[in-house]
Structures are given as structure tokens and as C-alpha cells.
Amino acid sequence: MKQQIAEIIENKNIARSIWQMRIRFPEAFDVKAGQFVQISLPGRFLRRPISICDMDGDVMTLVYKVVGGGTDQMTRLAEGEQLDVLAPLGNGYDLDQIPEGAALVGGGVGVPPMYCLAKAIADKKPVVYLGFASEEEVFFKEAFEALGVETHLNIGGYVTDDVPDGAYICACGPEVMLRAANAKAADGQYSFEARMACGFGACMGCSMHVKDGYKRVCKDGPVIGKEELAW
Amino acid sequence: MVESRKTPDMSVDLAGMHLDNPVIPASGTFGFGREYADLYDLNILGSISFKGTTRDPRYGNELPRIAECTAGMINSVGLQNPGLEAVLAEELPALAKIYSKKVIANISGFSVDEYVACAEAFDQADQVGILEINVSCPNVHGGGIAFGQDPKEAARVTAAVRKAAKKPIFIKLSPNVTDIAEIAKACEAAGADGISLVNTFLGARIDIKRRAFVIANKKGGFSGPAIFPIAVRMVNDVYNAVDLPIMGMGGIASAEDVIEMIMAGADAIQIGAANLVDPWVCKKIIERLPSLMEELGISSLKEIKGCAK
Numbered sequence: 345m346k347q348q349i350a351e352i353i354e355n356k357n358i359a360r361s362i363w364q365m366r367i368r369f370p371e372a373f374d375v376k377a378g379q380f381v382q383i384s385l386p387g388r389f390l391r392r393p394i395s396i397c398d399m400d401g402d403v404m405t406l407v408y409k410v411v412g413g414g415t416d417q418m419t420r421l422a423e424g425e426q427l428d429v430l431a432p433l434g435n436g437y438d439l440d441q442i443p444e445g446a447a448l449v450g451g452g453v454g455v456p457p458m459y460c461l462a463k464a465i466a467d468k469k470p471v472v473y474l475g476f477a478s479e480e481e482v483f484f485k486e487a488f489e490a491l492g493v494e495t496h497l498n499i500g501g502y503v504t505d506d507v508p509d510g511a512y513i514c515a516c517g518p519e520v521m522l523r524a525a526n527a528k529a530a531d532g533q534y535s536f537e538a539r540m541a542c543g544f545g546a547c548m549g550c551s552m553h554v555k556d557g558y559k560r561v562c563k564d565g566p567v568i569g570k571e572e573l574a575w
Numbered sequence: 576m577v578e579s580r581k582t583p584d585m586s587v588d589l590a591g592m593h594l595d596n597p598v599i600p601a602s603g604t605f606g607f608g609r610e611y612a613d614l615y616d617l618n619i620l621g622s623i624s625f626k627g628t629t630r631d632p633r634y635g636n637e638l639p640r641i642a643e644c645t646a647g648m649i650n651s652v653g654l655q656n657p658g659l660e661a662v663l664a665e666e667l668p669a670l671a672k673i674y675s676k677k678v679i680a681n682i683s684g685f686s687v688d689e690y691v692a693c694a695e696a697f698d699q700a701d702q703v704g705i706l707e708i709n710v711s712c713p714n715v716h717g718g719g720i721a722f723g724q725d726p727k728e729a730a731r732v733t734a735a736v737r738k739a740a741k742k743p744i745f746i747k748l749s750p751n752v753t754d755i756a757e758i759a760k761a762c763e764a765a766g767a768d769g770i771s772l773v774n775t776f777l778g779a780r781i782d783i784k785r786r787a788f789v790i791a792n793k794k795g796g797f798s799g800p801a802i803f804p805i806a807v808r809m810v811n812d813v814y815n816a817v818d819l820p821i822m823g824m825g826g827i828a829s830a831e832d833v834i835e836m837i838m839a840g841a842d843a844i845q846i847g848a849a850n851l852v853d854p855w856v857c858k859k860i861i862e863r864l865p866s867l868m869e870e871l872g873i874s875s876l877k878e879i880k881g882c883a884k
């Protein structure tokens with residue numbers, strides 16, 4: 345993890361309440377699919393955790409949904425402005441565990457990290473399932489298709505209904521979706537969310553019960569394996 | 576010719592423990608140092624107050640545990656810690672590898688016996704310089720809060736720990752009281768070697784869309800820059816009431832804040848929530864202090880303790 349001052353090179357509305365921001369770092373660094381960043385916003389005490397959607401050299405793509413004051417403030421940041429970020433944070437997906445043809449399931453703002461993951465394992469021919477609440481909220485369908493991966497879209501229903509039973513599932517989305525995915529999965533890894541203070545493991549603000557004890561979502565997660573869950 | 580001035584003296588003494596500088600990360604915001612050791616050499620710190628330890632391991636409260644506030648945050652971690660045995664066997668040896676100076680053992684308890692058990696054990700650890708007795712954690716039902724809010728109970732814990740341990744004991748006070756000086760005096764009379772203050776203020780946030788408290792436990796401990804003026808006032812109240820060294824904290828986020836807290840009556844200071852949003856903040860403050868002292872004409876921090884007129 346490093347504290348970095350990145351420059352905003354793009355910040356645009358791509359679907360209803362959904363914005364895409366691209367930021368350029370002083371230098372390129374490696375990230376893992378499933379990792380996130382903590383963004384500092386002027387006038388707000390805590391940083392905002394946002395998943396890494398893509399990293400191309402020194403340019404990172406973030407996709408965020410406006411849900412409150414902080415994300416609303418982000419929409420007003422302009423090209424050329426600077427952003428104070430801690431990055432990269434969290435463990436990320438264990439790519440070696442993911443077999444050929446795994447199902448990658450993203451719901452709403454759980455879609456962005458699935459893009460990063462699909463790109464990293466495109467050669468393993470994953471099958472992507474994207475779920476959105478409505479037509480107006482759909483984003484990134486073409487971006488997934490451009491990776492050459494099979495991509496299914498579910499609008500207004502349960503995205504997990506489309507996923508075959510017994511699949512290896514990587515998923516990011518609301519907890520109800522993760523539970524539904526877990527009920528179908530033979531095995532898998534899921535990204536979790538929690539209200540965070542530090543985002544780097546120091547405060548115990550985010551620790552979640554697992555089978556043998558607890559895990560800090562920010563540091564030991566946000567990606568947690570099926571076998572570790574207490575569900 | 577202008578004579579080159581001596582570098583300002585940042586060292587301080589806390590009940591016999593010598594610190595190279597007054598900057599100490601506050602308990603609960605620095606874990607056992609590991610996460611920060613990846614970021615900078617911790618040996619620059621005056622000391623470290625490690626995560627509040629209880630006799631038994633504790634998971635703590637349900638999630639969500641964190642709520643944002645203007646210039647601060649509420650936490651309801653609920654004293655999650657691996658318990659006394661694991662701290663002694665695993666955390667302290669690991670901490671010794673990344674930090675070679677003496678540390679401050681922050682102890683919590685739900686009964687006098689529990690405080691005594693922890694104090695006795697940490698008293699035997701060479702690595703520990705000071706025992707900091709948290710009689711103030713507001714997070715746990717029927718827990719520490721009772722001790723810190725009643726002068727008689729605070730004195731009862733102090734006296735019991737005093738009997739059990741030889742190392743200096745600092746009682747860490749709750750600010751959720753009407754007259755904090757009265758509690759400090761009771762601890763002094765019962766044998767405390769110093770006072771730490773303040774712990775977090777009880778607070779709450781409500782999500783108006785969901786008509787529900789943000790935090791699972793509804794109420795939690797409020798800290799961060801927003802509480803700084805209240806902390807300065809309370810440190811000064813205690814400074815005026817007792818004749819003991821003081822570790823002052825609450826909302827400190829800059830070198831200027833450090834000087835202000837010392838002028839209010841603190842000997843050393845602790846930094847809590849600020850570490851969570853700027854993990855390098857203690858390093859930045861330690862690097863900034865000498866030049867700030869020069870700008871203010873301060874040659875030694877010991878000279879300015881409680882100097883505010």
C-alpha cells in the first residue's frame with residue numbers, strides 16, 4: 345500500500361447514477377483483481393473504498409454509484425484535479441484456484457471488479473453473468489464482450505438464476521446475491537463489503553465472522569473463499 | 576554572526592519512562608504495529624499504546640462498527656482482541672521485532688479481577704514500560720464504562736492494579752462524565768502514576784433513509800479532530816487538579832495540535848483516529864515538530880507543559 349496523488353483524466357456518467365473515473369498515477373504498479381483503493385475527499389473524514397475496475401499501466405479505472413454525499417461529491421471532480429488515494433488494498437482473487445470456464449457473477453456495482461478479473465483470466469474462458477436492476481443502469485456489457493468472454497445479462501431478475509448449479513463461482517454484489525451464488529456453487533470466491541475506517545487492517549472496524557474466527561474484510565479480504573465462510 | 580541554535584529537545588519523561596519524543600499512537604488505532612511497520616520505521620515513535628487487551632479473546636461487536644461524522648468518526652469495535660495469553664505469546668514478540676523501545680500496555684476489563692490479571696501479566700513483560708488502564712471504553716454493555724464514570728469505582732480499579740503491579744500505571748479516563756477532574760483526583764489518591772485522557776465520547780448517527788442507527792450497536796465512541804477542543808479543555812482541567820504526568824489525546828492531527836495539547840498540560844500525546852485516514856501522520860508530525868518548535872521559540876517540550884495563561 346502507498347499513499348499516492350493521482351490525476352483525474354476522466355470522470356463521466358455511464359449509466360443511471362453510475363460514473364466512471366479514470367485516474368493517472370505517478371507510476372505504474374501491479375494490482376490484483378478484487379483489490380480496492382481508499383479515496384480521500386475534501387471535507388470528509390473517512391476515505392471511500394472503491395474497487396479497482398481496471399489498471400492499464402499507470403491508469404486506473406474506477407466505476408462508482410452515487411449513493412450518498414461522498415460519491416455525489418466525486419461526480420463534481422473535474423479532469424486535471426488531484427485525488428489522494430491509498431492503493432492497492434486487500435487480498436484480491438486467488439487466480440490459481442479458478443478453473444477453466446468459471447462463472448464470474450457481478451451485481452450492480454459488483455460488476456467493476458469482475459471486469460478486472462475477467463481480463464486477468466480471459467484465457468481460462470470464464471463465463472460472465474451481469475445483473476442490473478433496470479435497463480438504465482446497465483454498463484460495461486460491451487467492455488466484457490470486447491475481452492472475448494461469453495457474457496450474459498440479467499435485467500431486473502436474479503442474476504444467480506442464470507448460473508448453472510455446481511459451477512465454480514467468483515462473485516461480487518449485495519450479500520443476498522452472494523448467498524444465492526454460494527447456494528449454487530461447488531466452490532468459489534466472493535468479494536465482501538463492510539463499512540471501513542482504515543481499510544488497511546489496523547482498526548478492526550470491518551471484521552467479519554468466518555468458520556474459524558474472524559477476518560478483516562479490508563486486509564484478509566475483501567475476497568473470501570467459500571470454504572472459509574461461516575454460512 | 577548568528578550562532579547556530581541547538582536542535583529543540585523533543586524528549587519527555589512519563590513517570591520515569593524516557594521518550595525520545597511525545598508522539599504515541601493511541602490504543603485501538605495502531606493494532607500491534609504490524610500494518611504500519613510496512614509503511615515506515617516505527618522506532619521513530621516515542622512509544623506505542625497497543626490494542627486494548629482483555630483477559631479472554633473477544634470478537635467484539637457486530638458490524639457495522641464504523642460511522643462517519645463531520646471531522647471525525649464513531650467506532651463500536653467492542654474491544655476485539657486476541658486475549659491476554661495470545662498477546663503475550665504472539666503479539667508482543669512480533670512487536671519486539673519491529674519496535675525496539677518500550678511499549679504501553681493498554682488494558683481493559685469487565686471486573687476488577689480481570690484488570691488485575693492483565694496488569695500482573697504485563698507487569699512481568701520487559702517490553703512494557705507503562706500500564707495504561709482503560710476504565711473508559713464506552714462500547715461494551717455493562718463493561719468498563721461503570722468504572723470510569725464513578726470516582727469510587729475508578730479508585731477501586733486503580734488501587735487493585737496498584738497492588739498487583741510495580742510498573743507505572745496510567746488510568747485512561749472516560750470523557751463521558753460531568754467532572755473529569757474529580758475522577759482524576761480519585762485515581763491519584765488511589766495510587767495512579769499518571770492519567771491518560773480522553774477516550775472517545777459516546778455518540779450516534781442515524782441513517783435518515785433507513786430510519787435506523789448506522790452502527791449495529793446503535794451508539795459508539797466518537798473521536799477525531801472534531802473533539803480536539805473538548806480534549807484540550809479536559810486535559811487542562813485534569814492538569815489543574817492533579818500532580819501527575821498526563822498523556823493527552825483526542826483529535827490530534829498535526830504538530831500544532833501536539834504543541835497545543837502540551838500547553839494545555841500534557842507531558843506526552845497520543846494520536847488515534849488520524850492514523851486511520853493518514854497512516855503516515857505520526858511520522859509527519861515527528862518530522863515537523865523540530866521546525867515548528869524553532870518557529871515558536873520552544874527549546875524543550877518540558878518547558879511548555881501547561882504554560883497556557
Ligand SMILES: Cc1cc2nc3c(=O)[nH]c(=O)nc-3n(C[C@H](O)[C@H](O)[C@H](O)COP(=O)(O)OP(=O)(O)OC[C@H]3O[C@@H](n4cnc5c(N)ncnc54)[C@H](O)[C@@H]3O)c2cc1C
Binds near residue numbers: 391414642
Ligand atoms: C471493498 C469495497 C469495494 C467497493 N467498491 C465499490 C465500487 O467499485 N463501486 C461503488 O460504487 N461502490 C463500491 N463500494 C461501496 C462504496 O464504498 C460506498 O458506496 C461509498 O463509500 C458510499 O459513500 P457515500 O459518501 O456516497 O455514502 P454515505 O452513505 O454518505 O457514506 C457514509 C459513510 O458510510 C460508508 N458507506 C456507505 N455505504 C457503504 C457501502 N456500501 N460499503 C462500504 N461503506 C459504505 C462511506 O464510506 C462513509 O464512510 C465498495 C465498498 C467496499 C467496502
Ligand SMILES: Cc1cc2nc3c(=O)[nH]c(=O)nc-3n(C[C@H](O)[C@H](O)[C@H](O)COP(=O)(O)O)c2cc1C
Binds near residue numbers: 549603650
Ligand atoms: C477504532 C478505535 C479503536 C479504539 N480502541 C481503543 C482501545 O482498545 N482501548 C482504548 O483505551 N482506547 C481505544 N480507542 C480510543 C483511542 O485510543 C483514543 O483515546 C480516542 O480515539 C481519542 O483520540 P483520537 O481523537 O485521536 O482518536 C479507540 C479508538 C478508535 C478510533
Ligand code: FES
Binds near residue numbers: 540541544548549562
Ligand atoms: S477497516 Fe480498519 S481493519 Fe478493516
